[in-house]
Amino acid sequence: MDAAALATESAAVPRHESAWRRARRNASVRLGGVVLALLVGVAIAAPWLGTVDPTLFDAGSRDLVPGKVGDITTLEGETIRHRFLMGSDSFGRDIYSRVIYGTRVSLSVGLLASLLALAFGIACGLGAGYVRWLDGVLMRFMDGLMAIPAILIAIALVALWHASLATVIVAIAIPEIPRVTRLVRSLVLSIREEPYVEAAVSLGTPTWRIMFGHILPNCVAPLIVQGTYICASAILLEAILSFLGVGLPPDIPTWGNIMAEGRVQFNEYPHNVFFPGVFLAVTVLAVNILGDGLRDTLDPKMAKRV
């Protein structure tokens, strides 16, 4: 082949942009990403954002409307004046501080639950997709798990153990595992038929290296997308569990707990429910928007349609 022919052949190659660069340019990814980054910042910087200890209460500052200034007593018995930006609840606790600290709980529940569900789901999915005898057993078990509503499993599991951050995260992650397993299994089944995997077989590559070196890296994009959706639903589920009083203990400030306590006086003091509700909605929306954006840019089938 002469040089000229080589040149024309390489000239005909379409410009291909990396998926990550495409993702960073996507408006949904940017919007969701910026909002989430802000929330993470808020969660980390909670002590420096003009908050007080979210568990402190003062009988003299009960049921304040947003913006009111009142007194609050620290554990050392010292009384400080504090502006209750989002009002206070019926114990005289600062809603603003509770909401800000609640961000930590919600985000860590979302992140850890989705990581946990992904880890177990990937393991089960690879097993089901690659080991023939395991497939039937594992998938029927997953079908059984999927037949029970997620919230019921979570409530049952939390009731079984004592309620703590770790148990709640595990209880929320378990009902999500079957969905990840199904996704990974179907990806494995289609990718293992790809010629490059067959080529690896004929190159004498051991099975475990084919799984982790060829198949898993090609599952990453759909798994990231699935992970964001799990994250959003985990945040919601945690709030629901707390709201129902079966989640984290009421002394831990979570959005669900704040709303549960505010529910009784909702008619007189709606701010008790309103502010944590707004934070919850914005967080879940941001995660979902980010997930949609990532799906549009990372999923090659969707990308072709654009």
Next chain:
Amino acid sequence: MSVLEVEDLCVALPAGGDRPRAVSKVSFAVGRGEILCLVGESGSGKSVIAQAVMGLLPRGLPVESGALRLLGEDLRRAAAARLRQLRATRMSMIFQEPMTALNPVMTCGAQIDEVLRFHTDLSRGQRAERTLAILREVALPEPGRIAASYPHQLSGGQRQRIMIAMALVLEPALLVADEPTTALDVTTQAQILRLILELQKKHGTGVLFITHDFGVVSELAHRVAVLRLGELVEIGARDEVLKRPRHEYTRMLIRAVPTLQPHGRAVPADAPIVLATRGLSKTYLARGWFGAHRAVRAVDGVTLEIRRGQTLGIVGESGSGKSTVARCIVRLIDPSGGEIRLGGDEIATMPARALRPLRRRVQIVFQDPYRSLNPRRTVGEAIIEGPLNYGVPRAEALERARRLTELVRMDPAALGRYPHQFSGGQRQRLCIARALAMEPELLVADEAVSALDVSVQSQVLQLLEEIRVRLDLAMLFITHDLRVAAQVCDQVAVMSGGRIVEYGAAEEVFLRPRHEYTRALFEAAPGRGFAFGTA
């Protein structure tokens, strides 16, 4: 008057493409009863022209300038409703893949009826009559039964006949055919081409026929237009263009078409046998819920042998079992019976663990260059994967990879790049390099050049031939393309229905075919009477 006139047509490509326009200043006309073949390689813009004529261009490819006139009527000015009307009555189109062009949940008869219902005032009875008449005209057996069948119940050739029936039922003046026989087997292709010729002559239809296959052109065309990167390179009468091409590009394309003449290269009969199969078979069992088995014999008693330095070709149509043989030999699937001897080892039933050290000796190159390389690994990683598996030190493996990229005529800088940065032909070279990195004794090429454009195909074939000579390799070449087989094979096995029907020296099989099926296959090869590869 011409049926279709295309004048200075320009179609824009979206920004970031490899060129500013998909189609640039293309002019041609199709006369009444004339077949104009648009030929070009992939990316030449030939399908874009067809879509522009039909008004089916995707949003990202707008017509920039130029004129499109159907029977004198300006198509660019026509409103959407008028275009819809014209699309069935005056012009119609058939596509490459009839399965996706037909609605899978409507019977074929209902789909033809729909065309008639929207565009004519015929009564139900008249429509049914017309439907049966057109099905008879496209030579479908039992038109009544076919009309009541769903597309998936028919064969590929029958589906394409349905598409043709649907396209011609309103007797349009123009038929646009976009690679209508590319997805079909060669014998079916020959029948469909004959049918198009017949109907076109009978109804005086003008045909714009798009193809990449010069064999088809030589069978069908009255006039030929050659496209390259969106520009019209040459247009003229068929014999003019095929026999006395004026443009260098046309000449290169025609030269790249392999001849049907087998080369007469003798392989020493005492060369050692690298691989031999005896009675190889593969049966697929479809297991029902209640133990009802249905056995499909994909490969049935195949006996072959390949000597060092020899190229054995397996030719056959789709479903003949030729790829299954290849996959059994590489042990990507387990054969259900028979022997495979690799040198002194019997590998047909060898367990995976014992087989691993032997895998090195047989390597395979696949058809689809876009799926043969892991998109998430650099080319270098792909090439050294095999040697690393066999304990070759990394530095040495990389050195070998560098040498091999040069051997397959690529820049060693390619090793650090990802597969998507290469064209199909380049990727296929890299796949060959990956296979050679194992220093195999037998290289299996499973339709390895079928997805490539003819000019790229001839380069890859040449490369394979060079490598075979230089490394004294044995090669098993699976192909459906008789021309390719004639060019590379020393021995040929013709497969049909899982069995070998004829097996012998390429010269014997090509020049004096004995089996009926082999003869039918050669009869059907398009452009048989044309001496390609010599222009």
